[in-house]
Amino acid sequence: MNRAQYTALCLGDDALVLGQRLGEWCGHAPTLEIDLALANFGLDLLGQTQHLLAYAGELEGAGRDADRLAFHRAGLDFRNCLLVEQPNNDFAHTVARQFLFSNWQATAFEVLMAGEDPTLAAVARKASKEVAYHARFAGEWVVRLGDGTHESRQRMTAALAWLWRFTGELFEDDQELLIPLPDLRPRWDEAVNAVLADAGLERPADQRPLTGGRAGRHSEHLGHLLTAMQFLPRAYPDAAW
Numbered sequence: 581m582n583r584a585q586y587t588a589l590c591l592g593d594d595a596l597v598l599g600q601r602l603g604e605w606c607g608h609a610p611t612l613e614i615d616l617a618l619a620n621f622g623l624d625l626l627g628q629t630q631h632l633l634a635y636a637g638e639l640e641g642a643g644r645d646a647d648r649l650a651f652h653r654a655g656l657d658f659r660n661c662l663l664v665e666q667p668n669n670d671f672a673h674t675v676a677r678q679f680l681f682s683n684w685q686a687t688a689f690e691v692l693m694a695g696e697d698p699t700l701a702a703v704a705r706k707a708s709k710e711v712a713y714h715a716r717f718a719g720e721w722v723v724r725l726g727d728g729t730h731e732s733r734q735r736m737t738a739a740l741a742w743l744w745r746f747t748g749e750l751f752e753d754d755q756e757l758l759i760p761l762p763d764l765r766p767r768w769d770e771a772v773n774a775v776l777a778d779a780g781l782e783r784p785a786d787q788r789p790l791t792g793g794r795a796g797r798h799s800e801h802l803g804h805l806l807t808a809m810q811f812l813p814r815a816y817p818d819a820a821w
Contacts, residue, residue, distance in 0.1 A: 584697050585639035586659070587758040589649075590794055591688070592632030593660035596650055597802065598681065599625030600809050601668060610671055617717065621678070624710040631703045651813035655802050662793040663746040665802040672725055672735035676743050679718035683771045684750045686711045687764045695758055719775040726779030733781075741784045748789020 581589075602622035609615035633646035644652075663681055668674045689711060692704035725736040751765045776783050792798070812819075 581756075582639065583756055583758050584700065585636050586756045587692075587697075587700060588632045588636040588639065590659040590661075590757065592629050592636055592646075592649070593658050594664050594681075594685070595625040595628040595632065597658070597660045597805065598664035598677075599623070599629060600805055601664065601666075601677075602674075604668055605674065614671075618674070621714055621717075624707070624714070628703065628707045628710075631706075635699050635703070647813070651810045652817075655798055655806055656796040658796065658798065658802065658806075659794050660798075660802075661746070661749050662790055662799060663743065663750065665793070665799060665805060666743065666746065667801055669739070670735060672732070672739040673743070675718050675721040675725065676736065676739035678714060679722050679775070680740075680743060680747055680772070681750075682711055682715035682718055684747075684764065684768055686715050687767050687771075688759050691759050691764070697758060700758065715771070719771075722775050722781070723779040726776075726781040736779070737781060740781065744784035745787045745790050748786070749791040749793060752789070752791055752794075754794060 599622040602618045602625070605615065605618045607615065609618055629650065630646050633649045637644040637646060637649055661681075663677060666673075666677060686708070689704035689708050692700045693708065695701055722736060725732040727733070750768075751761045753760075753762050773783060
């Protein structure tokens with residue numbers, strides 16, 4: 581697997597898994613406005629998935645398209661980071677997960693836009709405005725919840741503390757990626773710290789990071805997600821829609 585294929589696969593899996601997670605909120609979000617926003621974020625991510633996995637399949641040269649890669653791989657073959665597969669839990673957890681990931685994704689896409697691979701640069705350029713909005717939307721909700729009621733503050737504090745252990749993986753050096761992940765950390769720190777300061781929230785203490793998603797070592801949550809997502813294509817592999 582060359583570096584461009586690996587990069588497309590990792591980023592495509594990130595978008596696919598998080599898009600599926602956000603889709604779980606359809607009909608269950610706190611308000612209609614939030615329901616529509618999260619559903620649209622999920623669609624944005626699935627659009628990114630289509631381009632990235634299609635490119636990964638093209639580079640692989642084995643005849644697998646984006647659908648085949650999405651619906652007919654086992655969990656051990658997925659290369660998404662652990663953060664995106666964590667369950668929604670409450671709304672604060674969903675907001676915190678989006679906030680942490682979208683700020684990382686925005687910085688990663690900036691690197692790809694300036695990179696040497698024209699296809700990845702084009703995908704990143706197309707998605708950059710979407711991702712910037714995802715980060716801004718999530719950041720505004722971090723401030724609203726963090727600087728809101730006693731309960732909303734407690735929930736946001738707990739969500740950030742729980743999810744923080746998965747952020748270290750986002751910056752773990754990976755020579756196979758076309759993105760120098762450790763170099764992203766200062767800009768991510770700056771963006772995240774600014775929002776936390778506006779919300780009056782303390783930055784969670786760094787913990788021993790949980791890693792392994794890029795190598796196919798996932799939490800139990802991914803298996804449950806894939807069971808729901810892949811059921812129909814696996815049960816009816818020759819179905820035409």
